[in-house]
Amino acid sequence: MSHWKSPKWPFVDALVARNRAVVLGPDSSGGVSAVRYVALTSPEKDLSGRIGDTMYVLLSCAISLDGYLDDTSGERLVLSNAADLDRVDAERAGVDAILVGAGTVRNDNPRLSVRSPARRAAREAAGKPATPLKVVLSNGDLPQDAAFRADGESLVTGGSVDEVLARLAARGVTRLMVEGGGRVLTAFLASGRVDELQLVIAPFFVGDRAAPRFVHDGRFRWHKDHRATLAAVEPIGNVVLHRYLLGESAVDGHWLAHAVALSRRCPPSTTAFSVGAVIVDAAGERIAWGFSRETDETVHAEESALAKLAADDPRLAGATIYSSMEPCSTRKSRPLSCTRLILDAGVRRVVFAYREPSTFVVGEGAEQLAAAGVTVVERPELVAEVREVNATQLAPPGR
Ligand SMILES: NC(=O)c1ccc[n+]([C@@H]2O[C@H](COP(=O)([O-])OP(=O)(O)OC[C@H]3O[C@@H](n4cnc5c(N)ncnc54)[C@H](OP(=O)(O)O)[C@@H]3O)[C@@H](O)[C@H]2O)c1
Numbered sequence: 001m002s003h004w005k006s007p008k009w010p011f012v013d014a015l016v017a018r019n020r021a022v023v024l025g026p027d028s029s030g031g032v033s034a035v036r037y038v039a040l041t042s043p044e045k046d047l048s049g050r051i052g053d054t055m056y057v058l059l060s061c062a063i064s065l066d067g068y069l070d071d072t073s074g075e076r077l078v079l080s081n082a083a084d085l086d087r088v089d090a091e092r093a094g095v096d097a098i099l100v101g102a103g104t105v106r107n108d109n110p111r112l113s114v115r116s117p118a119r120r121a122a123r124e125a126a127g128k129p130a131t132p133l134k135v136v137l138s139n140g141d142l143p144q145d146a147a148f149r150a151d152g153e154s155l156v157t158g159g160s161v162d163e164v165l166a167r168l169a170a171r172g173v174t175r176l177m178v179e180g181g182g183r184v185l186t187a188f189l190a191s192g193r194v195d196e197l198q199l200v201i202a203p204f205f206v207g208d209r210a211a212p213r214f215v216h217d218g219r220f221r222w223h224k225d226h227r228a229t230l231a232a233v234e235p236i237g238n239v240v241l242h243r244y245l246l247g248e249s250a251v252d253g254h255w256l257a258h259a260v261a262l263s264r265r266c267p268p269s270t271t272a273f274s275v276g277a278v279i280v281d282a283a284g285e286r287i288a289w290g291f292s293r294e295t296d297e298t299v300h301a302e303e304s305a306l307a308k309l310a311a312d313d314p315r316l317a318g319a320t321i322y323s324s325m326e327p328c329s330t331r332k333s334r335p336l337s338c339t340r341l342i343l344d345a346g347v348r349r350v351v352f353a354y355r356e357p358s359t360f361v362v363g364e365g366a367e368q369l370a371a372a373g374v375t376v377v378e379r380p381e382l383v384a385e386v387r388e389v390n391a392t393q394l395a396p397p398g399r
Pocket of ligand 1: 063
């Protein structure tokens with residue numbers, strides 16, 4: 001599915017073909033190079049020899065309305081309900097490893113296993129163990145008869161979050177679920193290596209400051225001026241699941257999917273592509289959006305989104321534009337291309353899904369943006385959907 005038009009970066013083409021996100025930017029000499037990429041599915045060395053951020057780290061926990069993970073009774077406090085516990089079981093079935101701290105093992109003695117026989121069988125049918133690797137962080141002794149040791153493979157380990165992740169990556173873990181408790185959740189959140197937080201809130205108070213809190217004091221990447229991306233809120237019986245995206249790659253995927261969804265709202269055309277665009281500021285807030293032909297017959301998605309903001313809007317400098325298709329660089333219908341409009345607006349980061357095919361004009365938007373110092377991220381995993389939205393325009397002539 002190669003549609004990379006510049007022979008300058010054959011390695012980029014190869015990465016895109018393997019469904020990797022590619023990040024373009026200026027190199028130190030002012031030229032353009034692919035400076036790094038984020039591998040989405042499996043560990044692989046990047047161009048600088050670094051191991052890419054390949055592991056998806058999911059934090060999952062339940063808290064009371066006053067933010068406690070447990071009470072002080074010494075017995076495990078069940079905050080979730082049956083339906084939510086089943087959801088957690090499904091999440092467990094989808095990971096390679098489940099991680100907790102020694103405090104959780106000593107207090108709760110969890111099995112950390114996939115419980116549903118159907119899910120265990122499905123994992124085995126896929127060539128995986130019935131239940132994921134159980135990882136316990138500890139510096140000390142853990143009971144030999146602890147429940148986590150009973151079913152499947154386990155690992156007791158320690159060290160910094162980065163060291164633990166490197167050790168797990170070396171064992172082939174690409175999706176890790178961290179279930180607690182408070183000290184472990186705090187360490188992972190403070191490390192900045194978490195992609196997603198699934199936080200369930202139960203409708204009652206613990207009301208005891210001696211109880212374990214969800215997070216302890218720490219310096220976190222997410223604060224009032226840099227908010228986590230809320231991807232979903234779902235009531236499950238009397239508890240509520242909040243799904244927050246924390247990792248850049250996960251956040252990019254979320255907003256790009258939103259841009260592709262917007263592209264479905266474009267009035268039909270056989271002479272122009274259907275594109276959606278979203279502008280998100282540095283705080284993680286969507287500040288504008290648009291789609292092709294939204295306000296007139298020739299307006300482009302990025303142009304329509306930018307037109308909703310004042311030219312001197314201070315948020316533009318820290319914003320990212322997400323577009324389902326590479327911004328145009330040449331245009332028959334209007335004097336200014338979307339690439340030019342993005343540069344004039346001072347936006348410094350562009351994420352898109354599909355390289356503009358040369359159906360209507362030859363596009364060099366990605367190259368021009370990167371040459372001007374804009375960080376350009378190509379995320380090919382939504383290409384099939386973008387092609388489906390533009391099936392008419394992309395059909396071979398005469399069909
Ligand atoms: N509501 C929920 O969803 C949920 C989920 C899980 C747990 N919990 C609750 O959370 C409470 C436990 O939380 P907690 O904060 O006390 O304990 P924790 O976070 O489960 O475990 C902390 C312990 O893990 C070990 N550890 C942590 N990081 C380590 C590292 N990098 N290297 C080596 N060892 C490391 C240390 O144990 P050593 O003593 O061995 O050094 C540390 O004392 C329990 O009450 C449990 O019920 C609630």
